[in-house]
Amino acid sequence: MSDYVKVGTLQVDRALYEFIVSEALPESGIVNEQFWSDFESLLADLTPLNKNLLEKRDALQSKLDTWYNEHPGNYDFKEYKSFLQEIGYLEPQVEDFKITSENVDDDISTQAGPQLVVPVDNARYALNAANARYGSLYDALYGTDVINEEDGAERVGGYNPIRGEKVVLYAKEVLDQIAPLTASSHKDAVTYKVTSGELCVTVGDGTERTLEESEKFKGFQGPAEDPSAILLENNGLHLEIQIDRNHPIGKNDAAGVKDILMESATTTIMDCEDSVAAVDAEDKVRVYKNLLGLMKGELTSTFDKGGKEVTRQLQPDRHYTNPNGGEISLHGRSLMFMRNVGHLMTTPAILDGNGEEVPEGIMDGVVTSLVAKHDLLRNSRFRNSEKGSIYIVKPKMHGSKEVAFANELFDRIEDMLGLERHTIKIGVMDEERRTTLNLKNCIHEVKERIVFINTGFLDRTGDEIHTSMAAGPMIRKKEMKSSTWLQSYEQSNVNIGLSTGLQGRAQIGKGMWAMPEMMKSMLEQKHSQLEAGANTAWVPSPTAATLHALHYHKINVKAAQDQLLETIQDKTDEILEVPTALDANWTEKEIQEELENNAQGILGYVVRWVNHGVGCSKVPDIDDVGLMEDRATLRISSQHMANWLHHGIVNEEKVKETLRKMAKVVDGQNSHDPEYRPMAPDFNRSIAFQAACDLIFEGRGEPNGYTEPILHKRRRELKSETYVN
């Protein structure tokens, strides 16, 4: 139960108050009384603006619903577009301009590489993510389906040398592609050494080879004649050949190579948003504490792994001798962004003078910036930003006024925390339809602090369904990825990013690979995001980051972007193509399959969210493929079901029956967990099951189809029940 401390007119939950006063404020250069009084005025000034923006969202949605209802079936496109202009949904476009963001770390501005996302409330995972700047290629290959299990190469039990051999072969082929040797293969190497500043590789017949492009050799560790590590660089990404003839793998390798370490997650998003379940002050403090620990370099996590106690902490930087005998050091950790929540939710962690919950996005902005100020003040043994910037990702904004509001919030936070103007950088998620359509204007509002745009296609799909809910039944979920609106949205995002000068200053990012176990498919497909002009793209795990890094070695993103700059076109009309299936003639089997797949994903995710407070889960779909589910994927599934219900493709009874059936399946999938509370057979008593029902049956009326309001309400209900019992 909440216990509030009165500070001025604010009431601050004691847990949050104590965290701020005793952990976040000391050494930040900010005085307690001043902090709270500035926070109070900031809230007083900005809360009404935040509310107005949310009202505007609802007003526009209501106009859209009315319009679609008045224009059933195939409407006149020109008329539709004029209507969107009239209501201000399509904004008049600003004049051409270029962004001017300064003090952006190279990891963002010029280095192309994978972007990892991690729920920051999980310290073990968050530390793993921060440390995922470098990852073992051998482990990534051995542990995933990239290497097949044929001919005795199964992934079972202890180390399988047949599999190991395949891994080494694959990895050496990677080396041959990234840093080829003159007239030889790395497979033939027997020694690596450094002679007169050059990498010298002796092959099987005793001949000496070197790199085809000698400038790719950047450094080494250990003695030049017998190095323990060789550092290479290609397309701005590093990799390290690790040599140890006493190591179980190295001793069986002719050149003593024990592993190839790949520079992997160049940047990481420490997520406070869709992969996190944080519904009250207790939860928010857990999130903020981990962030503070990361920024002060003090976070540790101790856990049991394979029967052994392991303590994880941040990795130090990496040091090498350069070819000329000098020293070089490289970041040992991924550059961290912090994803704040959007403008929608309020939080009971602070109540304002009227006793009302304050906007959670404002609180996140203030507290995460305060926490990150410790990095700028060098209150840590490590640096996150060498350039003295704070990186915040702002999700779920609709249109340029909402981006302008985020800009104003950041200005105010900078004033409050004594930071220079534009110290706080912004990553703008292009994941709502109104932002996609007005992206140029959105970027313009933050042109001095923007450091990324990213196509969050998952939320964006949810918003596509919700916005045009009344237009008709939507195409099936799996068809969305190839639909016109989505493809044009992806292209338009890159076009606008390039034409507003993001190249060389900021990231143009693409979305999540949501099948964490399908790494072979990822390797086969995710390079297309780079070819489409992205210099970063999201991955769900460190292993995926290491494998995705291979794409950046193959593709020179800057060259791809330069080519795309030649062919920029306006895509507005295509983006406006609503993905309805007005003539659909689905069979009963297809309809049931769609329902069951959506229901399984919803229930599998929601049960862990509501009952266990887990915001991101791997949930099997009906084909038994484990999918990364977070609030954005939940938004899609629940809105899709709500849409088919609304248009009579399915009826309420059928949906309920499917939910009950799939709840039993999900219970079965979780039966190994002693903490798990089954949803069946007493469905009415399961708060998680009720939450899933609400998300579907009330989905049409939820603001922009977001799932947060229902999830928060139901999780709080469960928490209060647990405290009472």
Ligand SMILES: CC(=O)SCCNC(=O)CCNC(=O)[C@H](O)C(C)(C)COP(=O)(O)OP(=O)(O)OC[C@H]1O[C@@H](n2cnc3c(N)ncnc32)[C@H](O)[C@@H]1OP(=O)(O)O
């Ligand atoms: C639409 C959007 O907004 S997408 C952005 C939000 N989504 C995310 O952030 C996805 C992040 N990924 C995850 O949370 C997880 O990978 C999941 C939930 C998908 C799968 O988790 P699990 O089932 O626990 O994974 P699995 O058992 O295969 O692997 C666990 C190991 O991988 C590590 N791991 C998995 N994901 C991550 C991650 N994102 N960052 C760091 N480490 C990770 C864990 O630390 C653990 O290793 P450890 O034992 O050494 O600590």
Ligand SMILES: O=CC(=O)O
């Ligand atoms: O946040 C990412 C998305 O796809 O949504």
Ligand SMILES: [Mg+2]
């Ligand atoms: Mg999103």
